[in-house]
Amino acid sequence: MKLLVIEDEIKLADYLRKGLSEEGYVVDVAHSGIDGLHMATEADYDLLVLDGMLPGIDGLAVLAALRQSKQTPVLMLTARSQIEDRVRGLQGGADDYLVKPFAFSELVARIQVLLRRAGGPRNGSEPTVLKVADLEVDLIRRKATRAGQRLDLTAKEFNLLSLLLRRQTEVLSRTELAEQVWDMNFDSETNVVEVAVRRLRGKLDQPFQWPLLHTVRGMGYVLEARES
Ligand code: CA
Numbered sequence: 001m002k003l004l005v006i007e008d009e010i011k012l013a014d015y016l017r018k019g020l021s022e023e024g025y026v027v028d029v030a031h032s033g034i035d036g037l038h039m040a041t042e043a044d045y046d047l048l049v050l051d052g053m054l055p056g057i058d059g060l061a062v063l064a065a066l067r068q069s070k071q072t073p074v075l076m077l078t079a080r081s082q083i084e085d086r087v088r089g090l091q092g093g094a095d096d097y098l099v100k101p102f103a104f105s106e107l108v109a110r111i112q113v114l115l116r117r118a119g120g121p122r123n124g125s126e127p128t129v130l131k132v133a134d135l136e137v138d139l140i141r142r143k144a145t146r147a148g149q150r151l152d153l154t155a156k157e158f159n160l161l162s163l164l165l166r167r168q169t170e171v172l173s174r175t176e177l178a179e180q181v182w183d184m185n186f187d188s189e190t191n192v193v194e195v196a197v198r199r200l201r202g203k204l205d206q207p208f209q210w211p212l213l214h215t216v217r218g219m220g221y222v223l224e225a226r227e228s
Helices: 010-022 033-042 059-066 083-091 104-119 155-166 174-182 192-204
Strands: 002-006 026-030 047-051 074-078 096-099 129-132 135-138 143-146 149-151 213-216 220-223
Touching: 002 010, 002 033, 010 026, 010 104, 026 033, 033 047, 033 059, 047 059, 047 104, 059 074, 059 083, 074 083, 074 104, 083 096, 096 104, 129 155, 135 155, 155 174, 155 192, 155 220, 174 192, 174 220, 192 213
Parallel strands: 002 026, 002 047, 047 074, 074 096
Antiparallel strands: 129 135, 135 143, 143 149, 213 220
16 A cells, blocks of 8 residues: 655654554655645555645645546645634545644554545455455455464565465566565665565464465565465
8 A cells, every 4th residue: 555645844744654654554755735746646646645734735735636637535634623624625525634733543543444445345346355265364454364363464564465465376576576565676685575575474374284475486476375
């Protein structure tokens, strides 16, 4: 899941980037309405966190311009608690709003609700619970179980597993995994993918009778149930 935070207060923007990354999201930040609008229009984000008070073009103007081409879910942040601003935001196409100052946990909860709604029956083609053999991954509750046992995964391990499961039986290269899960360009000096795969295997496969995550030499990794 890829989020764009449009917030001009550098400290708050950094805090949101860090916190949401730890929750397992890939996070981009824009510090002005112009930059944010450009990024939101050019790239496909799953959700926008949009501050209302921005220099230049403000949040409502960004929202109005964005809505001409995109229906990306938007969570607006506002320092003003006046009812008129909330109404204007919602009329302008915001999906939800949060009044500053807010608790980080509430922000995360609101984001989850909006993502669930966006991925739900309304326009959703993708199921939110994925299965292969005795592995089950709930993308919304961010919970993975194998043979009924809960797997204790970090946010990145969960994202890695989700991606492999979504594309099960397909061989995914290290480069692709690095880009999709870590949002970075693959650097041959780093073995971050291999390390993460090894850790994931320790939790996903080692405690159980047969492996689901396989290495395809020279190509990458594939998640599938194999006859043994
Ligand atoms: Ca602001």
